[in-house]
Amino acid sequence: MTQASEGKGKGKGFSLPILQGILPIDRAGVGRDVIAGFTLAALSIPGTMGYTKIIGTPVITGLYTILIPMSLFAIFGSSRHLSVNADSATAAVVAAALAGMAVRGSDEWLALCSLIALMAGAFMFLARVMRLGFLADFLSRTVLTGFLTGVGVQVSLLEVSGLLGVHSTGNHPLTEILHDVRSLGETNPYAVAVSLAVLLIIVGGRKISQKIPGGLIAVLAAIAASWALNLGAHLETLGAVPSGLPTLGLPQLDWSWPLIWKLLPIALACFVVILAQSAATSRAYAARFDDRFDENVDMVGLGMANLGAGLSGTFIVNGSPTNTEMVASGGGRSQVSQLTTSAIVLLVLLFLTGPLAYLPAAVLSAIVFLVAVKMIDIQGMRRIYSEARAEFWVALLTAATVVVVGVEQGIVLAMVLSLLDHVRRGYRGNNTVIAADKRKKGWQMVPLNPAQQIAPGLLVYCFSHSLYYANCAQFSEEVLGLAKTRAPAPLDCLCVEAAAIGDVDFSAAAMLRSVCLLLREQGIRLVFANVSPALHAQFDRHGLTELLGANAIYGSVHAVIVDHEEKVAAAAATTAIDSGESGESDKSDDRART
Template sequence: MPLIQPDGKDMQRKSLQSIAPGLMNLLAYERSWLKPDIRAGLSVAAVALPVAIAYAELAGVSAIVGLYSCILPMIAYAIFGSSRQLIVGPDAATCAVIAAVVTPLAAGHTELHWQLTIVMTLMMGTWCLIASRFKLGAIADLLSRPILNGLLNGVALTIIVNQISKIFGFSSPSSELIERIYALPVNLLNSHWPTVLMSLLTLLILLGVHYTRPNWPAPLFAVVLTTALTWAANLPHFGIETVGGYTGGGLPMVSWPNFKPGLLRDLVIPALNLAVVSFVSMMLTTRSFAAKNGYEVDADSEFRALGLVNIVSGLSQGFAISGANSRTAVNDANGGKSQLVSVIAALAIALVVAFFSEPLQFIPIAVLGVVLIYASWSLLDMRSIFRLRKRNRPRSIWRCLLS
């Protein structure tokens, strides 16, 4: 009996499925998904806009760069990603690591800081592609949950401490975490009270929306209302610091970073570490939402997708991104059915960048600090340490704390 040769179209379909699973899902799109996808996409954009701006501040780059990190990378994941719910974008842990690595190398030079951030993003993407090529997706199963919890708790605490000076309006010359904490009581005496009042107003808006309208994007309301107030009342005249200057506009352009090649060696290992941590964190989110919606994701495929979206982000003047827990949860809560949600959210953000980027200069720095603390609070998982303690697992507790 002659062997049945595989059809050429079937082989092409399987090849495309392995390389671009998101595109294959979009080609099989069902019309009934459109309405929930549009609703979810706009909701994701509403949450992503203020968070991306705040994370850009955390990474040490301009607000517009945070938005650039959302547009083309989200579209790229819609093509190459296998998760129908995952939303990629700026992440607290990723931005904190970027700032810690790049800031000393840039030595206060804003343009160099941005260029090195782009280089680190491209290197992270390259590491992810190499890992995918050698089928290293199983690394997501090797890094234990206690270690990841310890890392995220440490990142959250670092972000919170570093933002205190911004929400209270005092300057903190030290960059070391312990020194900042030690000097905190003295520095609080030098608080700038108009800035403190702005921070309190932002917090009240965030908590008010969170508890009265939990499905609404609280950070967006906080940023829009306080920015409008800052512009209308000319609050910079009273010493409230803003993003300042025209932050640029227009859609992202594909370009290659300009940097000194000698700095590459200082970024290789940090980019590798960032790739591993971002991938493991992303896979936890991806798998949990995939299980909830009744499908599976391939770890090696997701490693490749993470690499591609970061290369796209770097080439489009953005910074390193990962899976975004809060925005993925918003997508799922609004009934998003496919990767089209990412495309819709990206287009909505692109419209803001193209036509409404000038008002970004009036966003108060204190407001971004409060939004960052609000977002970072969800990273804290102290209960995990107590759960390990109840289970009498001292080794896991030490791993968590040392991370």
């Protein structure tokens, strides 16, 4: 099990497949968790309604994402902190990918959104069976920063039309912003006034205290003002919002394999986003509060949450960093907070949906706009630029792809760039030579050129990566180059320090056999030190152990040095004996001639 702090935290020793985010219950902290749940409800209810504008579903579906999915993750997940809810990143992925497949906001559109949630949940269950939680590690923080920044730019540009009260034309941000500029003369002053008021309330509330539910205050104030001033006659409002609980069942669609096949890339892209974002959030908060979590168990919780979303007629859900921080800031330390939020939403659905009909649409646009702007991580991009210039351009390319091409293409590019960045960093390692440090009477790492022998006639080469087809040419080139070293004595033994070599593939094994034979022709013995049992087994399987010869694999570099010095001393003694015997023979010959 992956643990942020193994053996520590309140969840130590608890391993049931359910309720890992709740048990054991901290009785002293239950009240604090419940209060944090009220805080999350106050902030997330208007937020989730705003996300429905991104994905294009009825506003009530935003509340549905809290009701069942959040509860299911609280029961089946392992993280005590992760809050699962509607998310702008996955909402944008779905909205962009479904464009053209159905009329935005129609029953068919909603059914497709629910089907994607079911498919993403199925991917989660499959990944759990295959124990693929480690896949989250292959999306680097650099490209995730770029990806989320691109999503923030895209969503914020798409919401400008809602802030101005002009008609929206589509889901492409650049086209939409050009349309908004051309339509400035049609701006609705009532919508602009409401948008500015909402922005002022939320931003001003944050400046005073992060605990002030600015979104909820803005929503309640806008509903009251709309009812009192009849704003519905001047700008667009939500209209009648159905009350009651969602109807459970499969999405009402003409199910067919061509449709499933068409939605497969969308669901897969959402799966990757959910896996990466949720795992990163769980890991960060588990480390902060010294708790444990299991990525594979969390995948079950996320799968159940999306299964609940698909069957309750709403859209895909994700681990939300924003909501998780809301709970943590409010003092919540377990999934009791999320269960409390779900209970509050249940009461809203049963008794309080009537007033929502008066809510101006501009309010939701303003809330979504602020959420999107917060996703634009300018500080993170600046830090990447100052610390790793090459990675900055990777992040910027990912962000630009999301904005110009699309979110789905952006997440695919993010995956590819993450893997390419990993390969670029790993396949050509920064290898060194281990040499004697006479000042400290120890060893030190030195560059390959000029190479230094650790003892006369012995050179130790430290390779910093596993050996495989992409870097075996580098290994061969550097080892054969080191074989030319002649100072302070002709080289007769070259040792490879193999502590970092975890694997040798077929191509690398063939290269090692070739290098061994080439060195042997030059009278140089090739040996290895710090070989792990797993690597030793691979040497045996590839025939390398037999080719290297007896006593060519050592437990440490020190053992190599001792053995080499003994061999040198023995050779010197043999040479001295042979030289003495030769001298005595010459003297005998001289006496015989005399």
